[in-house]
Amino acid sequence: MVAISDAEAQVMEVLWERSPQSTDDIALVLVKRQDWQLATIKTLLNRLLNKGAISAVQEGRRYSYTAVLQRTEWLAGQSTDLIDRVFGGRVAPLVAHFSQQRKLKPADIAALKALIKALERD
Amino acid sequence: MVAISDAEAQVMEVLWERSPQSTDDIALVLVKRQDWQLATIKTLLNRLLNKGAISAVQEGRRYSYTAVLQRTEWLAGQSTDLIDRVFGGRVAPLVAHFSQQRKLKPADIAALKALIKALERD
DNA sequence: GCCTCGTGTTTACATCTGTAATCAAGGAGC
DNA sequence: GCTCCTTGATTACAGATGTAAACACGAGGC
Numbered sequence: 001m002v003a004i005s006d007a008e009a010q011v012m013e014v015l016w017e018r019s020p021q022s023t024d025d026i027a028l029v030l031v032k033r034q035d036w037q038l039a040t041i042k043t044l045l046n047r048l049l050n051k052g053a054i055s056a057v058q059e060g061r062r063y064s065y066t067a068v069l070q071r072t073e074w075l076a077g078q079s080t081d082l083i084d085r086v087f088g089g090r091v092a093p094l095v096a097h098f099s100q101q102r103k104l105k106p107a108d109i110a111a112l113k114a115l116i117k118a119l120e121r122d
Numbered sequence: 123m124v125a126i127s128d129a130e131a132q133v134m135e136v137l138w139e140r141s142p143q144s145t146d147d148i149a150l151v152l153v154k155r156q157d158w159q160l161a162t163i164k165t166l167l168n169r170l171l172n173k174g175a176i177s178a179v180q181e182g183r184r185y186s187y188t189a190v191l192q193r194t195e196w197l198a199g200q201s202t203d204l205i206d207r208v209f210g211g212r213v214a215p216l217v218a219h220f221s222q223q224r225k226l227k228p229a230d231i232a233a234l235k236a237l238i239k240a241l242e243r244d
Numbered sequence: 245g246c247c248t249c250g251t252g253t254t255t256a257c258a259t260c261t262g263t264a265a266t267c268a269a270g271g272a273g274c
Numbered sequence: 275g276c277t278c279c280t281t282g283a284t285t286a287c288a289g290a291t292g293t294a295a296a297c298a299c300g301a302g303g304c
Contacts, residue, residue, distance in 0.1 A: 005291055023251075039294045042252070047291090061300065062251065072219070078208055079220040085128070086200050091217050091226065092233035094201060098213045099241055101198050111214035112238055119221055119231055127261055145281070161264050164282070169261090183270060184281065 002053050002069050003077075010034055011044045012074070015054060015067040022064055124175050124191050125199075132156055133166045134196070137176060137189040144186055 004012065014029045015021060027041050045065060048054045056063040087093045095112070098104075104112075126134065136151045137143060149163050167187060170176045178185040209215045217234075226234075 007292060036292095037294060039296095040292075043292090043294070046253075075208060075215075076219045076223045078204060079216045080223045082200060082204050082216075083220050085131075086197060089224070090230055090233070091220055092230060092237055095213055095217065095234065096237055097194070097197050098201055098205065099237075101202060102211075104213065104241060108212055108214055109238060109241055111212070112217065112234070115214060115218055115221070116231060116234055116238070119226055129262060158262095159264060160281095161266090162262075165262090165264075168283075 002051050004048065004051065004053055004069070004074070007034075007040075008044055008048055008051075008053070009074070011041065011048060012053065012067060012069065012071070015065060016071040020057065020064040020066040022059075022062055026065065124173050126170065126173065126175055126191070126196070129162075130166050130170055130173075130175070131196070133163065133170060134175065134189060134191065134193070137187060138193040142179065142186040142188040144181075144184055148187065 010030065010033070011026065014026050014033075023042065023045065026045070027038050030036050030041050031038065045054070049056060049065075053067070053069040054065050055068050056065050058064075083089060083091060083094055087097075132152065132155070133148065136148050145164065145167065148167070149160050152158050152163050153160065167176070171178060171187075175189070175191040176187050177190050178187050180186075205211060205213055205216060
């Protein structure tokens with residue numbers, strides 16, 4: 001339900017790797033990874049707070065941030081969104097398209113097979 | 123390379139079904155499908171024109187629009203982008219997430235199986 | 245006790261998007 | 275020929291987004 005933007009997702013990635021983290025833990029990573037100003041990161045943290053995607057605990061005069069929105073939850077949202085929007089809600093066309101675009105490795109095919117087997121079981 | 127927004131993609135869908143089409147061919151479809159005002163559709167057509175995603179040929183005092191950006195090209199952009207950004211370039215996790223979220227129909231599973239069989243063959 | 249610096253909060257601002265209304269010019273009808 | 279309607283072009287406007295600067299306040303150094 002919580003929708004986050006691309007830039008915000010970059011901040012979440014850092015918190016998904018490890019939570020909680022302070023502003024400058026996060027900043028250390030993102031200043032390098034995204035070449036952002038500290039100010040930008042502060043803004044994004046605040047927007048995420050307002051959206052409820054992260055929570056903050058005060059420690060002295062700083063905050064320690066924790067991801068509330070879980071990565072898997074976000075992933076699920078992203079996938080259904082894409083598949084619905086672009087592939088009419090059906091997965092096969094997606095896989096077909098992708099495999100045309102980018103040869104699937106045997107491991108990928110194996111993963112898909114296993115997945116299907118599991119899906120058929122229930 | 124040409125990036126189009128969600129609303130713009132809806133217009134493209136109509137042109138992907140059939141090209142060329144006049145403004146009101148397109149409008150007829152979208153007024154129903156999206157409950158948009160004619161004015162909205164005109165705006166989107168213009169933005170797509172400026173982006174070069176469609177082209178227009180004048181016929182009398184109206185235009186006939188044709189999709190320039192191809193559907194497969196767009197699909198590729200949308201899916202590889204997400205899969206790379208979010209799923210580390212592997213398609214299986216995406217399918218897994220989707221199927222958790224939204225039960226796959228037997229027909230979908232069958233389609234996937236057939237597809238994989240085909241992929242294994244070569 | 246005052247000044248400075250680190251932190252969070254507020255404000256800024258251009259661009260993109262969704263969604264339209266308004267304007268202008270050329271044909272169709274009278 | 276003048277008027278009105280159709281159709282494209284221009285303008286509008288609020289909210290989201292990317293990117294950041296300005297501000298305010300408390301803690302630490304001197």
